[in-house]
Amino acid sequence: MTPALELAHLSKRFGGLPATRDVSLSVMPGERRLIIGPNGAGKTTLFNLVTGDLTADAGSVRLFGQELIGMPTQDRVHLGLARTYQILTLFPRERLVHNVVLALLGLDRRRWNPWSILTANRDLYDNARESLERVGLGDSAERIVVETSYGERRRLEFAMALAQKPKVLLLDEPLAGLSQAERQTIRALLDTIPRDVTIVMIEHDMDTALGFAERITVLHYGEVIVEGTRAEVVADPRTREVYLGD
């Protein structure tokens, strides 16, 4: 079977500092993969290489067998890639529903139309509201982003990514900065995502994240040092050394 996402010998240096060193990993369709590692291990850099925010120095990134290297970010998105950001990247002065509409427009030909009235495209708004309902923000659709709580904004990130019906979803610390209760909400939300979506997640909260992922990759100084099932990785002494502490 073709992997949903396959990285081969991926490398990236910032000046003299290697951020990603010869990373190879493959994620199967429908898999839930967790990427862990201490701060500065190159986890977010890895995501940025996959999305095209950063240009890789060497190596390849394949999405269902198709090479992504050299392709602009927006084209990768059109192939079914979506992500959420560790540092929230939203449209703060707009209504929540408008944020999701922008996500929907990204994959819709109508985004080139300079003549029609956006709000007259009812189906876009219905779709966007549906997405917001799915993450429990159905009643907040008309609120402005700056008026919402941090936890609600996190869920909006999810609504925007899910609205695009991605094939591969990259989640960059989706639980960061959330309260225990909010973490449970997001955790429950993750379980509702169907298996035709492959998920790769960076997360520090081991309690929540370990239960979610089938396979785990441990990054350290830009290198994959351990990879395997939950049990294998937790049992591995190198994981304990670099991540869980002695």
Place this chain on the structure above:
Amino acid sequence: MTLRTVVALAACAIALLVLPWAIGNEFYVNMASQVLIYALFALSINMMLGYGGMVSLGHAGYLGIAGYGCILATVAGYDQLTAAIIGVAISTAAAALFGVLSLRAPGLGFIMITLALGQIVWGVAYRANDLTGGDNGIRYPARPMPFGFDIRDAASFYYFTLVVFVIALFFIWRFSRSPFGASLMGTRDQPRRMRMLGHNVWLVRWLTFVMAGFWASVAGVLYVYYNLFLSPHAISLQQSAEILLMAILGGASTLTGPIVGAAIITLVKNVVSTYVERWNTLLGVIFVVVIMFMPYGLVPGCTQLWQRMRNRIKARNAASGPASEPAE
């Protein structure tokens, strides 16, 4: 559309229609035409500035290319309509090229490239004596008769300009409310995120650049029709800066802001300058005061002020209401 919007629009339409009768004086009717022409320039630059966050200092270049194009095509013997279309087409094509060059650099680099391109147009107009008449300028060799209408007298010219302006305003209004406009504003606020949502940020900006160039070219042809003359002075850096300031003064990112800005600057330059010798100083003072007290421009500033006043009146009524009750 609410009833209030309809009433407001109707009132504006009637005011604009009866303006020449109401004013009577030919000088002021011509001034109204000038305001409309500059308002179109300011609206076009605001498509980039307000909705796209792209600051251009070369907008007068389109006035130059479209203006000279139109004049030279007429000199070459084309009929007026064809000549106007040639002028606008060449100028829009130039915008397409300028866009490719300018959008290579973000932020300050973008401003500097647009400035340089505008100056190149100015330099060519200044130096190409055989073609443009150089510093002496060149006359439009005919009476403008768009579609056979005689627009020689001030009122007719005003109505002709008004028609073109309203068509342009309608297009730009639709643009600002359209899916494309929403994408453009998204690329202004979060370009990286927009890419990650599947939007082609570069292409959105470039298309906006070209559309802004097109409407500026249309305004350029109107400018030539009005002055019947074009010289490099009309397309200098100062002209570009003034167009930009009109949009900023009135309030970029609003539809009406650039129109208000164009009206104020044009009137101060042409009307107040006959009474006040130091009108440039006055213009400077207006800028400083507006930017200090209304950093987003006059239209958003006044809207905010109006809302605050209404809230205060409401609050006072609410406070005095229950307080007076126990006394009774």
